[in-house]
Amino acid sequence: MGCAHCGAPTPNRLCKDCDLAERAEERARADGGMAKTSAEETFSAIVSADTFEDALDAIDCLVDECKIHLTEGGLEIRAVDPANVGMVDLELATPAFESYHASGGTIGVSLERLTDVVGMADSGDLVHLELDEATRKLAIRIGGLDYTLALIDPDSIRQEPDIPDLDLPATTRLPAGELERGVTAADLCSDHISLGADDDAFLMTAEGDTDDVRVTVDAADCTRHETSESVRSLFSLDYLDDMTGPMAGDVTVRLGNEFPVKLHWGFAEGAGEVTYMLAPRIQSD
Amino acid sequence: MGCAHCGAPTPNRLCKDCDLAERAEERARADGGMAKTSAEETFSAIVSADTFEDALDAIDCLVDECKIHLTEGGLEIRAVDPANVGMVDLELATPAFESYHASGGTIGVSLERLTDVVGMADSGDLVHLELDEATRKLAIRIGGLDYTLALIDPDSIRQEPDIPDLDLPATTRLPAGELERGVTAADLCSDHISLGADDDAFLMTAEGDTDDVRVTVDAADCTRHETSESVRSLFSLDYLDDMTGPMAGDVTVRLGNEFPVKLHWGFAEGAGEVTYMLAPRIQSD
Amino acid sequence: MGCAHCGAPTPNRLCKDCDLAERAEERARADGGMAKTSAEETFSAIVSADTFEDALDAIDCLVDECKIHLTEGGLEIRAVDPANVGMVDLELATPAFESYHASGGTIGVSLERLTDVVGMADSGDLVHLELDEATRKLAIRIGGLDYTLALIDPDSIRQEPDIPDLDLPATTRLPAGELERGVTAADLCSDHISLGADDDAFLMTAEGDTDDVRVTVDAADCTRHETSESVRSLFSLDYLDDMTGPMAGDVTVRLGNEFPVKLHWGFAEGAGEVTYMLAPRIQSD
Numbered sequence: 001m002g003c004a005h006c007g008a009p010t011p012n013r014l015c016k017d018c019d020l021a022e023r024a025e026e027r028a029r030a031d032g033g034m035a036k037t038s039a040e041e042t043f044s045a046i047v048s049a050d051t052f053e054d055a056l057d058a059i060d061c062l063v064d065e066c067k068i069h070l071t072e073g074g075l076e077i078r079a080v081d082p083a084n085v086g087m088v089d090l091e092l093a094t095p096a097f098e099s100y101h102a103s104g105g106t107i108g109v110s111l112e113r114l115t116d117v118v119g120m121a122d123s124g125d126l127v128h129l130e131l132d133e134a135t136r137k138l139a140i141r142i143g144g145l146d147y148t149l150a151l152i153d154p155d156s157i158r159q160e161p162d163i164p165d166l167d168l169p170a171t172t173r174l175p176a177g178e179l180e181r182g183v184t185a186a187d188l189c190s191d192h193i194s195l196g197a198d199d200d201a202f203l204m205t206a207e208g209d210t211d212d213v214r215v216t217v218d219a220a221d222c223t224r225h226e227t228s229e230s231v232r233s234l235f236s237l238d239y240l241d242d243m244t245g246p247m248a249g250d251v252t253v254r255l256g257n258e259f260p261v262k263l264h265w266g267f268a269e270g271a272g273e274v275t276y277m278l279a280p281r282i283q284s285d
Numbered sequence: 286m287g288c289a290h291c292g293a294p295t296p297n298r299l300c301k302d303c304d305l306a307e308r309a310e311e312r313a314r315a316d317g318g319m320a321k322t323s324a325e326e327t328f329s330a331i332v333s334a335d336t337f338e339d340a341l342d343a344i345d346c347l348v349d350e351c352k353i354h355l356t357e358g359g360l361e362i363r364a365v366d367p368a369n370v371g372m373v374d375l376e377l378a379t380p381a382f383e384s385y386h387a388s389g390g391t392i393g394v395s396l397e398r399l400t401d402v403v404g405m406a407d408s409g410d411l412v413h414l415e416l417d418e419a420t421r422k423l424a425i426r427i428g429g430l431d432y433t434l435a436l437i438d439p440d441s442i443r444q445e446p447d448i449p450d451l452d453l454p455a456t457t458r459l460p461a462g463e464l465e466r467g468v469t470a471a472d473l474c475s476d477h478i479s480l481g482a483d484d485d486a487f488l489m490t491a492e493g494d495t496d497d498v499r500v501t502v503d504a505a506d507c508t509r510h511e512t513s514e515s516v517r518s519l520f521s522l523d524y525l526d527d528m529t530g531p532m533a534g535d536v537t538v539r540l541g542n543e544f545p546v547k548l549h550w551g552f553a554e555g556a557g558e559v560t561y562m563l564a565p566r567i568q569s570d
Numbered sequence: 571m572g573c574a575h576c577g578a579p580t581p582n583r584l585c586k587d588c589d590l591a592e593r594a595e596e597r598a599r600a601d602g603g604m605a606k607t608s609a610e611e612t613f614s615a616i617v618s619a620d621t622f623e624d625a626l627d628a629i630d631c632l633v634d635e636c637k638i639h640l641t642e643g644g645l646e647i648r649a650v651d652p653a654n655v656g657m658v659d660l661e662l663a664t665p666a667f668e669s670y671h672a673s674g675g676t677i678g679v680s681l682e683r684l685t686d687v688v689g690m691a692d693s694g695d696l697v698h699l700e701l702d703e704a705t706r707k708l709a710i711r712i713g714g715l716d717y718t719l720a721l722i723d724p725d726s727i728r729q730e731p732d733i734p735d736l737d738l739p740a741t742t743r744l745p746a747g748e749l750e751r752g753v754t755a756a757d758l759c760s761d762h763i764s765l766g767a768d769d770d771a772f773l774m775t776a777e778g779d780t781d782d783v784r785v786t787v788d789a790a791d792c793t794r795h796e797t798s799e800s801v802r803s804l805f806s807l808d809y810l811d812d813m814t815g816p817m818a819g820d821v822t823v824r825l826g827n828e829f830p831v832k833l834h835w836g837f838a839e840g841a842g843e844v845t846y847m848l849a850p851r852i853q854s855d
Contacts, residue, residue: 113473113496116473117473120466120469120470120473144500144501144502144503144506145466145470145498145499145500146498146499146500146501147470147473147474147496147497147498147499148496148497148498149496150495150496181690181715184690185690185715185717188683188686188687188690188717189717210720211683211717211718211719211720212717212718213715213716213717213718214715214716214717215714215715215716216714216716217714218714221714398758398781401758402758405751405754405755405758429785429786429787429788429791430751430755430783430784430785431783431784431785431786432755432758432759432781432782432783432784433781433782433783434781435780435781
């Protein structure tokens, strides 16, 4: 078994680096640090419903509730699923907004409720967000619709993951649709998919009880394809199915040998960025 | 608790006016009056499938079976749901038909069966209706399809409501889509919706356990908006959800203070008219 | 009760002709005849995904697995549903393929798995099929997707029916949509449908507990309509519902009096041909 955070080999739940990071974060929480909001905290923003929906979709395929950091540079969200297998790191920078003012602080939200409210918008509508400091509620305005969303105490939400900075030998950039096709094909005969890269191609393979499937994307059909060695890691299809859902445009896949995969893509004309990290399944043979 | 028919305050199940109306109708039934059909009764009509479907949809969101009065001037349907909370009054006048002949009388129909049969038509098809006096069945012809629908004894169908002529102080005419949007938004956080009107706007609000929502339609965005006072009444979303489904075009909403709401709209180029009346929920605070 | 194969009157499970045919086939199986494949057997083909899907759809509405005969002239499939009521005979001749090489032999396939794999193709994609003689698996290639499908032992699959060459007095050729409309209308009030033909029209009728329906297709609206007598047979709607699903274009219906119906249509510009045969329900009155 590997580290629950980064997948690196370790006899313990977490590897040494991740364990240190977790302890540091626990100290910060005990100090009422980052998760606590100061008295002068303010937040108001206007964003297109399409952009905000893209951001929320990228998170709610993994978790039901999350912390949103209201930094001066934009919104930041990090979350890990309850099984500690899939992580997401999202940034929606100020250029993605029509208007944005934030003085720092963190709010906790129910993603189901928030996506339902934003889903009331028609494509092209603007969503107005404003934090009420006194009541700790988020006012959401879409046209003549005013919704007052009760926030969740950030301290009650599952701790944010520390997404490790892995040195992964293979990097492939390809259309999200190709990745989704491989995941769908693997689903036909197995619960797992092996992602791999060699000099010539990006490979998605699955072995079922009786049938096999192999989807090959030639290096020439990728926007980018570089690898210093042949690599291959096995992943749960449940997670990859959920993660490919919100993807659009080109996705960068970073792979190692029996190591986590990192999936990165941008939205909102580059002002939004998402990184998923998924822990590998260790092959038993 | 208010009168089960009109919502007016009363210690009894029905207020005095509604009680008198109910007794009068019971006498008429005992006399074998309006619900009984005379021997010479005839009915044949041709109507576009789209128009007939619009009419049936407006009824079957409230009841499973209904009486249809075959008057010389057109079809008339009144019905109340089993809980005595929502009522409908529909008239489809002769100009809505390609051809129409009726000598009076009343038939009882299963709406599910009838809508399924009419649903066999393609848009633009004509539906031919003809009552067989001898067998008490309704012959329905759509192209080469001939369906013989067994009728229901009108006396076995829930008594028709007497829809009261209320003096409601506020009248707003607005697109059906606006009303539907308010109902959908209220559904996000509550089982009830408050409809209100003041000098400036038509208001739809809902209060959930933690969240609130408020949809404002400015008077300037309404086709018509008049009120002699600020009014507000609370309604069940279940009923309004069902009632907004068949609406199209502009809807006239007539409101009072903790009083029933009347919703009126036309179809079939004005030859069809529907009025819903919905009893209020009395606020407990 | 009629013969389970052809519906002809008989006191036994099968009529004399069908019984003889079944015994002959059992002898052939015992000899390891047609279902066994020789050592030199080869098969490789390229076909458009749309054509191959049309062929598989025509089979999988009746059975879950089937034998496919890889003849020099194309693919041949015959199957009967577990209740011995509905049969299918399909031929997809070589002109339907971009490329086709087969030296004879028979394979057994799971239709669900095969249709799912072929369903991965986009419209216009080509499907490459190649039998691996050594492993007895079918390699399916669609673009960069390579699927290896484990085959089923043909001997473990329900015996193929011997579809009798009936002399049916009525022949009608009409658009598949007309047949489907009659089936849908009959479904409104019954579990059975009567198909009939007289000098003037092709008739589909159903009698429910209270309601009746009759769909008439005038001879003038049929591509072809000939009958030497008035005929009429009763069929299960469950089967006809499934059988009308894959139909397209014009369908030829051949009918008798309380006899099986044969439904025939072509696809792949005539290179594909399907015949369904459905045993009648004997009317109890």
